[in-house]
Amino acid sequence: MTGVDIHALSGAYALDALDDIERAAFGRHLAACEPCAQEVAELQATTARLADATELAPPARLRANVLAEIAVTRQVGPAKTRSGANVNRWRRFTAGAVAAGVLAIGAGATTYVVQEQRVREAQRIEAVIGAPDAIVERVPVNGGVLSVWTSSSRDARVVTLNGLSAPDSDHAYQLWLITGQRATSAGVLDAGRGSGVRLVSGLTGDESLGVTVERAGGVDQPSTDPLATVPLK
């Protein structure tokens, strides 16, 4: 994603109209871009004004319920000043949020994988996306977005397909690592699904990552040219 692209998301961010992965990516951008943070603060103050038009008397019992609950709720400590430690905590938070989003995408798509494996894979996905050196590239494809997160320090990539039009139940999206005319499978999504996430371990030095639609379960070699490719860094 280019700087121009991500900057244009400030409005959608202020409206809470990004999905979790985009939100985390934009949050990461904000932390490094003071003018963007200023713009977002202003746009959030603007969206908050839209609440003015929604005024509606709550049920009377809400007041008593809230006051009773706060009487037994401990307040958090004040925020620390912006420091390295804070940034790291923020990074962990974002990575967690992304992993939650990734899990949400994956939910229902992973039928045969045992829970423990899922948790371990989710932790590795989280580690790649949350790595300080992670970079993300995106392309639109079939009404959705193909995103590739690459982290050299973690020696892995995370590929997400988000909101592509779903193939029929006999077909699936398959990912390919491509160099010249050579393609190596990098994972198959579940049949009939337009969203999913795959961890690709090891930075292989391939030129690009592509996606095709193949028969369910995947094939050895792509049967068509890729629908879209992302150059790999």
Place this chain on the structure above:
Amino acid sequence: MNEVGSAPPLRAAPAETPPDADALLRAVARGDERAFAALYDLVSPRVYGLVKRVLRDPAQAEEVAQEVLVEVWRTAPRFDPARGSATAWVFTIAHRRAVDRVRAEQAGADRVRKVAARSAETPYDEVVDAATTRLEQQQVRRCLKTLTELQREALTLAYYGGYTYREVADLLGAGLPTVKTRMRDGLIRMRDCLGVSVG
């Protein structure tokens, strides 16, 4: 922010002066429950109204509104006035919580289908109907009217409908880059029309 020193003249203001959310939130941050009750009275109709607008179900709205207001109490010490006003902070929390609830409950595709089915209903009209005589509401209504149709629809579907920009693009039959851009343009125009500034 710092109230140490000479007595703030605002304290001597007549009783009918509406309480200031920023001052109340600073007191809440120090654990002042009475200030919280006053803040509750000031913001709860908008918190509840906003959450209900997004969720539509009154029982869920009440539950989420309670979560939001308790969250305001709990995290008040972390409020950073350099990032905006107290009310903006409260309504940002409220909107985020409402949207989280919506997305946790329904897959996007289902929601888009449901909304497409009831698309005759336009959120903007609801806003206009709901706006009564309050000055702030009149101002919001007037400023919404300065937007282009697409800007206004993109903003109201996202904010009052709780939709992602992808869902908004589906609903409006517009491209993702267009919707993204309209959301930003529209908010910038609203910001300038409302005279919002931060910092």
